[in-house]
Amino acid sequence: MKEKIKIFLDSDLLEKYLLGNTTEIESLKVEQYIAMYPEVRETYNELQESLEIFAKLHAVKSPEGLKEKITARIRSEHQGRKRFFRYAIAASFAAVMFAGASFFFWNQNQDLQEENTVVSNKIKLLEADMKQQLEDVRNQFIVLNNPSTKKYNVKGNQKAKELKAVAYINPVKKLSYINVKKLPHLPEDQCYQMWAEVNGEMLNLGIIEEGGDGQNLMALPYAENAVGYITIEPKGGNQNPTVDNIVANIAY
Incomplete structure (x- = not known):
């Protein structure tokens, strides 16, 4: 800008503007710069003062009526400049308002896009979760109703004599489920956790909630x-099973 x-x-x-030798387009440009930039306005004022001093030093007696004509001309131009400055200020204000409105709507649009992305991701997660649940229900139905399914009763050892569960294994469909029907009560700082050892790797299957209806697989x-x-x-589960x-x- 500088x-x-x-x-x-x-x-x-x-x-040239001070001497009245600019074209209409050049005059508009000069007046615009004077209105917008303090440096230009200061230089213009200085030049104007210098021109007045020079004119006074070299003044000659003016013809009759010249003063009135010049005064009328200056008033006319002054009115025109005042109108220009008013228009320039109004245009600048309108430009600022437009820029502010544009930024506001752009910002709103960005927020909407972000919200749309969040909602879209949530919908995708819900769809994936629903798909998984439906797949699980379908597999449970297959396991419980397929004649190839084998049923194994599971009982607890000395530490949990009241534990009762039923395992359902279908080697044809390669599906396995367990239904824990009863669990002995534990202190509040403990929980039951399910594990599976598959191909030498111990897998954490999650916490088994007490107080179920015995119908969940x-x-x-x-x-x-x-x-x-x-x-x-311990309450909340463990990363590795406590063998003891x-x-x-x-x-199975």
């Missing part, structure tokens, strides 16, 4: 010669 003002001041447009990863475990762990706290084994 380079732009410097180029303007280095030109002779201000001098928990999916087990299917593999030949796999083994399931139920353990007692195994209360039931499920071979």
Whole structure:
């Protein structure tokens, strides 16, 4: 911006304007710069004062009526400039308002796009979750109603004598589920956790909630010669099973 003002001041447009030698377009440009930039306005005032001093030093007696004509001319031009400045200020204000409105709507649009992305991602997650749930229900139906399914009763050891569960294994569909029907009550700082050992790897299947209705099935990863475990762990579950706290084994 400063380079732009410097180029303007280095030109002779201000001098030509003061002498009345600018075209209409040049005059509009000069007046616009005077209105917008303090540096230009200050230089213009200085040139105007210098011109007045020079004119006084070289003044000659003017013809009759010249003063009135000049005064009328100055008043006319002054009115025109006042109108220009009013229009320039109004235009500047309108430009600022337009820029502000544009930024506001752009910002609103960005917010809407972000909200749309969040909503879209939530919908995708819900769709994936619903798809998974439907797939799980379908598999449960297959396991419970397919004649190839094998049923194994599971009982707890000495640490959980009242534990009762039923494992459902279908080698044809390669699906495995367990239905934990009863769990002995535990202190508040403990919980039951389900594990499966598949191909030498121990998998965490999650916490088994107490107080269920005995109708919910928990999916087990299917593999030949796999083994399931139920353990007692600290509240919230554990990353690895506590071997000393195994209360039931499920071979399938």
